[in-house]
Amino acid sequence: MSMAKPEISLYDYIKALHLIFVITWFAGLFYIPRLFIYHIEASKKPSPEKEILTNQLQMMTKRLWYIITWPSAVLAILFAVWLLVLMPGWLQQPWMHIKLGFVLLLIAYHLKNHQIFKQLQRNEVKYTSNFMRIWNEGATLILFAIVFLVILKTSFNWIFGVIGILVLGILLMLGIKLYKRIRNRNPEA
Template sequence: MYLWVKAFHIISMVCWFAGIFYLPRLFVYHAETTDREGSERFKIMERKLYRGIMMPSMILTLIFGFWLIHLIPGYMQQGWMHAKLTLVVLLIGYHHMCGAFMKKFANDNNTRSHKFYRVFNEIPVFILLGIIILVVVKPF
């Protein structure tokens, strides 16, 4: 059972990160868009990505992750797991920030430049690196 849950945790995490990486990239292009038709197209793409892929993937990642902790309760005594969960909380916050930015674009209230979103897009890379290193290396 453990390996199945772990496999589905990894699959849902990969899907979640695909959206986490792509949505801010859409924000970059959306912030650069000057025509109404293009803006409306980005609004649809952003909404479908956030609600149809990112949100379900995040929920499944969390369900399978907590299931893994339930199956191996000893994980919670290890420092690397506490650090990983801290990064997961930061990632959830990032996810919700993406949702807030998406709503601003949907209401034509975006005040950020494409340069801001280019930098914002890099944040989850560092979170992913930290999570992978913690899970594989288990440094503490």
């Protein structure tokens, strides 16, 4: 029994490219605050460890930010706009309006990370590592919201969705507190 090969359209290629760059964009957004945490903690170490770690972390964050995260963000957005051009009816869907709201929130999160990146490149430490651990979960919450909206679309139950995202946020905060307790007992963790 032979299976007919489905016809691949331009839409499929653009969607695949959009998803690839969304994934790499989120990879950068997940990792950059972690590097910020290491940078902030390195700034409290004695010399020469402080300078060695700071220089290494500045180079790592610069490469991640400019070689992976920024290009991925730009390409994910460009392919998203192209998808909307190919599928203009989506702009009439309420779920798409909400998704675009979360995308704007994601862009704001990205831009705030850029501001923090620039400060740390100048060795200006304005946040604590504990703040950055909480900040690090922002991309996770946005990702959950967007994925559920895209997958469930019109069948999305808003009450359960909002409660689910709030529960996820609470669980993430509890996880951060638990990690802090473990780390305080064992500084090598």
